[in-house]
Amino acid sequence: MTSTLDPIALQHYLAVGGIMFVIGLIGFMTRRNLILMFLCTELMFQGVVINLVAFGAYHDNFAGQAFTIFVLVIAAAEASLALGLIVLLYRHKATLDADAWRELKG
Amino acid sequence: MTFLAASNDVAWTAGPPFGPLLVIILCVVAGLGTVLLLPGRRDTNWRALGGTFIFIAAAVFAAFLIRWALGSAAKPGLSYIYFWIFSLIALAASLRVITHPKPVYSALYFVLTVFASAGLFVLMWAEFMAAALVLIYAGAILVTYVFVIMLAAEAGATGPGSGAVGGLPEHDAVSRSPRMACLIGFTLMGMLMFLIFDRAPPGIAPNNLGGSGDAIAVGHTQQLGKFLFDYHFVNIQMAGLLLTIAMIGAIMIARKRIVHLGADAEEIAIAESPIEIKNEIILGKPTPIDDDPHAIPVVGTMNPRHKAYPEN
Numbered sequence: 001m002t003s004t005l006d007p008i009a010l011q012h013y014l015a016v017g018g019i020m021f022v023i024g025l026i027g028f029m030t031r032r033n034l035i036l037m038f039l040c041t042e043l044m045f046q047g048v049v050i051n052l053v054a055f056g057a058y059h060d061n062f063a064g065q066a067f068t069i070f071v072l073v074i075a076a077a078e079a080s081l082a083l084g085l086i087v088l089l090y091r092h093k094a095t096l097d098a099d100a101w102r103e104l105k106g
Numbered sequence: 107m108t109f110l111a112a113s114n115d116v117a118w119t120a121g122p123p124f125g126p127l128l129v130i131i132l133c134v135v136a137g138l139g140t141v142l143l144l145p146g147r148r149d150t151n152w153r154a155l156g157g158t159f160i161f162i163a164a165a166v167f168a169a170f171l172i173r174w175a176l177g178s179a180a181k182p183g184l185s186y187i188y189f190w191i192f193s194l195i196a197l198a199a200s201l202r203v204i205t206h207p208k209p210v211y212s213a214l215y216f217v218l219t220v221f222a223s224a225g226l227f228v229l230m231w232a233e234f235m236a237a238a239l240v241l242i243y244a245g246a247i248l249v250t251y252v253f254v255i256m257l258a259a260e261a262g263a264t265g266p267g268s269g270a271v272g273g274l275p276e277h278d279a280v281s282r283s284p285r286m287a288c289l290i291g292f293t294l295m296g297m298l299m300f301l302i303f304d305r306a307p308p309g310i311a312p313n314n315l316g317g318s319g320d321a322i323a324v325g326h327t328q329q330l331g332k333f334l335f336d337y338h339f340v341n342i343q344m345a346g347l348l349l350t351i352a353m354i355g356a357i358m359i360a361r362k363r364i365v366h367l368g369a370d371a372e373e374i375a376i377a378e379s380p381i382e383i384k385n386e387i388i389l390g391k392p393t394p395i396d397d398d399p400h401a402i403p404v405v406g407t408m409n410p411r412h413k414a415y416p417e418n
Contacts (some may be wrong), residue, residue, distance in 0.1 A: 008178050009189075011302050012171065013230065016300040018195045020200050020219075022291045027204030029287035030144055032277035035255055036209055039216055042247065043200050046223055049239075057230040062333035065235050066341075069334070072242050073345040077352030079247045083254045086359035090258045097277035 013054035021047030034089065034096045038082045045075050122304040123174030125193050129299050130168075137292035144284040145207040160201065169195075186227055188284035192229070196222035209255045213248055220244045234327040 024043030031037055049068050056064020086096070093100045141147070142156025168190065175182050199369035207210045219241040229234035279285075336341060 004176055008175055012189060012193075013226065014302045015171070015299060016196065016226065018302065019197055019295060020399060022295040022298070023197070023200045023204060025294065026140065026144075026287050026291035027122070029290065030281040031286050032280075032282050033203065033209055035251060035258070036204075036212055036278075039209075039212060039251060039330060040204060042216065042243070043203060043219065046196075046200070046243075049235075050223060053227055053230050053232045057232070062330050063337075065330050065336050066334055068235050069238070070233075070341065070345055072238060073349060076242060076247060076313050079250060080352050080356040081359065083250055084356040086254060087258070088361045094276070095277075096258055097275070099277065099282075101186060 009060045010054055016049055017047040017050035018056065020044075020050065021048070023047075032098050034086050034098050035083075036078065037098060038086070041066070042075060045071060115403055124167075124303065126169045126300055126304065128170070129296050132163045133296040133299075135290045136160050136295075139163065140156070140201075140205075140288045140292070141284050143205045144281045144288075145205065146284065147281055166195070168382075189229055192222045192225035195219075196226065207274050209278060210252065213251050213255060216251075217244045217248050220248070230272070231326055234330055284391040 019042050024040045024045075024047060027040035027043060028037055032042060048093065049071055052064040052067045052071070054064070056062060056067075090096060108319075136159065139156040139159025139161075142158065158230050175186065195217050199215045199222065202215040203212045203219065206215060224236040224239045227239060375411055403416075
């Protein structure tokens with residue numbers, strides 16, 4: 001890379017990634033719609049990805065971006081499987097409410 | 107990159123931008139605001155108050171950070187302004203993702219978050235990742251989400267007696283235990299901010315592992331590709347394999363079971379399936395093999411709505 005992130009700049013990006021992760025976490029805990037819960041996990045992925053790229057720029061190598069590619073792959077696989085599961089669950093109970101499946105808690 | 111002088115040995119002149127007490131106060135204020143802003147049975151005045159709380163906390167936080175950066179050894183440049191614009195858009199949109207009661211709007215705000223994150227990536231010289239983020243997230247994953255949201259539109263959930271609020275089903279309009287979630291979340295956020303800004307070891311010097319003198323001549327994307335195929339070749343193949351498996355798995359999970367009513371096929375089908383056959387297409391006798399691709403799955407259904415071309 002042409003130049004590295006400075007420590008102060010690195011911490012700005014880490015703060016943005018951390019705040020985005022926490023927002024996604026709060027959303028995952030509070031929202032009751034199955035689709036929105038998975039959307040919030042994507043938001044948490046976003047925060048992690050920003051951290052990865054920032055560390056990659058800080059250390060001036062491409063490992064962060066390579067990990068980001070793998071995170072994107074995992075996110076795509078997770079989204080396809082999760083949405084398939086949501087469609088399956090919706091066919092059984094005709095609702096997206098996560099509390100409709102409360103008996104799975106045991 | 108960079109909005110500060112691009113040298114590897116920028117002196118760590120600035121101390122932490124704020125003390126732990128300020129972090130705690132800001133997290134408490136923002137947590138209260140988030141509790142008020144999350145969907146619930148409140149009127150809009152309370153939600154506006156929550157938004158104001160979060161705005162004040164974010165403004166104070168940003169002011170301390172800007173003062174800290176301006177007081178450092180090197181002077182911020184133009185891309186520092188871009189950083190604040192993009193991160194403001196990204197964080198505000200992600201807050202709206204979790205606080206908007208309508209799922210479609212949440213998905214669209216997530217698209218906005220993705221675009222702003224792509225802008226942040228460009229600031230960090232990750233042009234390829236910015237493009238990939240927009241293409242994969244905003245282009246592929248979010249379209250799938252929006253499709254599922256629209257397919258799973260709930261007709262019966264907004265009727266009387268279902269707890270619906272303002273035309274929305276109850277599980278969209280009322281959030282689950284917002285106080286506890288915000289307590290946990292903002293405790294974590296306070297710890298993160300404290301660790302990032304106060305306990306960051308100033309001794310970590312950037313090293314040049316992938317150091318590259320000819321970055322301009324070659325370009326970051328080519329360098330990234332070379333890095334991937336030098337160091338992560340097998341991992342790339344595994345990623346492709348994982349995507350293939352996930353695709354097959356998604357098809358197998360979401361397919362509808364088709365039960366052929368043969369001579370005594372119904373008893374066999376029911377006996378073989380451990381769960382009750384409820385939402386499945388019951389077909390008539392298996393249709394003969396036909397070259398017309400439109401004839402394969404739908405001809406022979408007893409439900410006229412399942413025909414592919416009802417106008418015929």
